[in-house]
Amino acid sequence: xxxxxxxxxxxxxxxxxxxxxxxxxGALVLAAAAAGxxxxxxxxxxxxxxxxxALGDNRPAKATPSPEASAEELPTEALNIxxxxxxxxxxxxxxxxxxxxxxxxxxxxxxxxHLDAGRSEATVVSIPRDTLVTRPSCPLEDGGSTEVxxxxxxxxxYAVGGPVCAVKTVxxxxxxxxxxxxxxxxxxxxxxxxxxGGVTVTTEEDIDDEDxxxxxxxxTHHLDGEQALALARTRHGIGDGSDLGRIGLQQQLVKALLxxxxxxxxxxxxxxxxxxxxAVTGSLTTDTGLDSLTELTGLGRSLQALSADSVRTxxxxxxPAPSDxxxxxxxxxxxxxxxxxxx
Numbered sequence: 001x002x003x004x005x006x007x008x009x010x011x012x013x014x015x016x017x018x019x020x021x022x023x024x025x026g027a028l029v030l031a032a033a034a035a036g037x038x039x040x041x042x043x044x045x046x047x048x049x050x051x052x053x054a055l056g057d058n059r060p061a062k063a064t065p066s067p068e069a070s071a072e073e074l075p076t077e078a079l080n081i082x083x084x085x086x087x088x089x090x091x092x093x094x095x096x097x098x099x100x101x102x103x104x105x106x107x108x109x110x111x112x113x114h115l116d117a118g119r120s121e122a123t124v125v126s127i128p129r130d131t132l133v134t135r136p137s138c139p140l141e142d143g144g145s146t147e148v149x150x151x152x153x154x155x156x157x158y159a160v161g162g163p164v165c166a167v168k169t170v171x172x173x174x175x176x177x178x179x180x181x182x183x184x185x186x187x188x189x190x191x192x193x194x195x196x197g198g199v200t201v202t203t204e205e206d207i208d209d210e211d212x213x214x215x216x217x218x219x220t221h222h223l224d225g226e227q228a229l230a231l232a233r234t235r236h237g238i239g240d241g242s243d244l245g246r247i248g249l250q251q252q253l254v255k256a257l258l259x260x261x262x263x264x265x266x267x268x269x270x271x272x273x274x275x276x277x278x279a280v281t282g283s284l285t286t287d288t289g290l291d292s293l294t295e296l297t298g299l300g301r302s303l304q305a306l307s308a309d310s311v312r313t314x315x316x317x318x319x320p321a322p323s324d325x326x327x328x329x330x331x332x333x334x335x336x337x338x339x340x341x342x343x
Contacts, residue, residue, distance in 0.1 A: 042274075045281035048291030051181055054139050054164045060177040060343075078117045080342060081180040082170055084158065085109030085189065085232065085250075107158035107166060107183075108233065109250055112176070114342040120305040124254055125338065126247045126315045127170070129155040132327050136172045138165035151323060163285065173330070174339040180299075181287040188283020189232070190225030192257075195275040196264055198222050199256040201231065203249075209234045228253060244315065244328075251313035258308035314338070 084107045110127040135149040138161035146160050157169035167178050184192075193199055200222045207216040214230035223231060232253055235246035264272065281293070290296055317335045318328035330336075 042277050042281045043293045045278070045284070046291050046293075046296075047285045048288050049163045049181065049285060051164055051167050051178075051287045052289075055168055060171055060175050062177050062179065078342075079115040079119075079179050080176055081113040081115070081182060082167055082178045083109075083111045083113055084163070084166060084181075084183045086158070086183050086185050107155045110154065110166070110170075111250075111254075112170065112174070112178070112342070115303070115306075118305075119302045121310045122306060122312070123342065124251065124311060124313045125342070126251060126313070127154055128243045128247060128316065128318055128328055129153065130243045130327050131316070131318060132321050132323070132329050133157075133169060133173050135160075135165070135169050138168050151321075153327070163287075174342075176339050176342050180290050181285075182290065183285040184280070185283045186229060188279060190229045191279035191283065192225070192276065193223070193228040194225035195272065195279040196257070196260045198224050199228055199253065199260050201228075201252050201256050205238060207231075207234055207238055209236050209238070211236055228256075244318075247315050251315075254313060255308050255311065258306075258311060262307060 086107050108129060110129065112125045112127065114123040114125070116122065131154040132151045133154050135146075135152040135157050137148050138146045138157070140146065140161060146165065149156070154169065154173075158166040161168075163181055163183060167181055170176075171178055200220065202220045203216055203218050205218050207214055209215075209230075212230040212233040212235075214227065214234050216231075221227075232250050233246070234249055235243055238245045238249070264276075277293075281296075286296075290299065316338065317331040319331045321327040321329045
């Protein structure tokens with residue numbers, strides 16, 4: 001056997017290894033490109049509002065971060081987030097689910113989410129949309145401002161001045177600083193539930209609501225996104241038909257969502273993680289402090305010790321309004337004491 005014959009297999013192996021290396025490099029480049037595109041897509045989905053600039057410094061005091069915390073540690077200061085469920089966005093999906101159009105903005109769900117220092121416990125306070133409040137003057141995008149309104153329905157703040165006025169009204173009535181703002185629309189909520197594989201809830205009475213198009217017998221049900229949204233919107237098919245009954249159902253859904261997230265292996269299933277992230281970010285409006293995937297992920301990481309059992313859900317104490325039995329007003333001193341506990 002000649003020297004040339006001995007070199008030939010080595011040459012073939014070398015070419016094969018080179019081809020495999022090129023294929024691996026190409027796969028890594030494609031994977032990196034796909035990951036980069038996915039990140040850009042999710043990041044680009046998020047819409048934001050610069051609430052801090054709009055409201056300026058005349059606001060309740062902001063929580064001070066612990067001076068001992070290092071840059072690598074997760075934040076430990078308390079945090080308050082105003083979360084709104086809105087039917088304000090136009091589009092075929094929202095219209096099909098009963099959402100409003102661009103000229104009929106409403107906030108059907110309002111919750112102040114208080115994350116305790118350490119982020120291992122949380123309190124979710126629901127504000128009835130029918131609560132009569134003093135709506136403060138709010139800045140508008142065109143440079144003007146809204147008029148102060150007395151005995152105005154709470155959800156009118158979003159209708160007349162969007163997220164900025166919703167935040168200012170909540171801060172005015174609670175004297176609690178809203179550190180962040182998160183808004184999700186009808187379609188986004190339904191997509192999130194579907195991406196998680198549905199949610200399981202238990203109803204204590206039969207539900208038959210023509211407005212939300214939901215019919216359920218009392219008992220335990222696993223709901224898809226459209227059914228869960230219908231449950232969140234149900235008010236006429238339960239109790240006395242008031243907004244307080246609907247709030248109880250919404251609070252059940254909050255717990256059910258947290259339990260489903262805990263039971264879902266998002267970190268080991270990239271495809272499902274992407275579906276969940278896409279469902280959320282595609283229908284999300286935040287303040288500018290949460291308008292990137294990095295910031296949202298950071299918030300999520302800080303909540304890794306939070307379980308459904310450590311989340312307390314309450315409703316702002318209210319009584320029937322003296323001027324209108326179909327409306328409510330904050331019950332004092334109970335409401336004030338509740339907000340004081342969140343400062």
